[in-house]
Amino acid sequence: xxxxxxxxxxxxxxxxxxxxxxCSPMKGHSHVYWYRQxxxxxxxxxxxxxxxxxxxxxxxPKERFSAEFPKEGPSILRIQQVVxxxxxxxxxxxxxxxxxxxEAFFGQGTRLTVV
Amino acid sequence: GNSVTQMEGPVTxxxxxxxxxxxxxxxxxxxxxxxxVQYPGExxxxxxxxxxxxxxxSNKGFEATYRKETTSFHLEKGSVQVxxxxxxxxxxxxxxxxxxxxxxxxxxxxxx
Numbered sequence: 001x002x003x004x005x006x007x008x009x010x011x012x013x014x015x016x017x018x019x020x021x022x023c024s025p026m027k028g029h030s031h032v033y034w035y036r037q038x039x040x041x042x043x044x045x046x047x048x049x050x051x052x053x054x055x056x057x058x059x060x061p062k063e064r065f066s067a068e069f070p071k072e073g074p075s076i077l078r079i080q081q082v083v084x085x086x087x088x089x090x091x092x093x094x095x096x097x098x099x100x101x102x103e104a105f106f107g108q109g110t111r112l113t114v115v
Numbered sequence: 116g117n118s119v120t121q122m123e124g125p126v127t128x129x130x131x132x133x134x135x136x137x138x139x140x141x142x143x144x145x146x147x148x149x150x151x152v153q154y155p156g157e158x159x160x161x162x163x164x165x166x167x168x169x170x171x172x173s174n175k176g177f178e179a180t181y182r183k184e185t186t187s188f189h190l191e192k193g194s195v196q197v198x199x200x201x202x203x204x205x206x207x208x209x210x211x212x213x214x215x216x217x218x219x220x221x222x223x224x225x226x227x
Binding site for chain 1: 218
């Protein structure tokens with residue numbers, strides 16, 4: 001059973017370009033969470049999705065950021081018109097349900113660098 | 116609101132030394148508590164967890180006890196190895212929520 005797969009592992013974008021980060025959850029998992037880790041900081045929750053639905057996007061910046069988890073295919077975190085402050089590691093996690101005792105399995109992350 | 120505070124790193128130890136990484140939290144109710152580890156170039160892996168007061172989580176020689184009275188979940192290991200070098204994150208999840216609230220991480224360096 002493959003783990004959570006994120007790609008690309010490293011992404012370099014120039015200011016103003018778009019960044020698309022992909023996350024394939026573990027088999028059988030329908031809950032996906034995106035977190036962002038700024039340098040020297042802990043992870044911060046961004047968004048929680050179930051298949052075709054955004055459940056909670058309270059941690060997502062109101063502009064330029066969007067996320068989706070279509071019926072088929074990976075979850076996508078999209079950042080439009082990137083700025084230097086978007087440089088961070090973006091982690092995706094998945095779980096089979098949302099119980100408080102349920103373990104969330106994490107991917108290896110995508111390290112975005114905006115130049 | 117909920118928060119997690121970890122001791123700052125890096126923590127540098129010699130092989131076979133005793134390890135403690137402090138973690139304290141602020142939360143309403145009784146959250147679940149977790150330690151995650153991030154080895155160089157890899158993703159986050161769950162190391163251990165505890166879901167109620169006085170529970171002890173343990174894995175790979177690491178232990179942490181959920182202390183409600185001191186709101187702490189300190190990570191300990193009796194004899195560290197070079198292979199334990201990594202960044203360790205303490206996190207909590209409130210009962211009524213699914214979000215993980217994270218500490219800033221503590222980098223551990225073990226020298227042979």
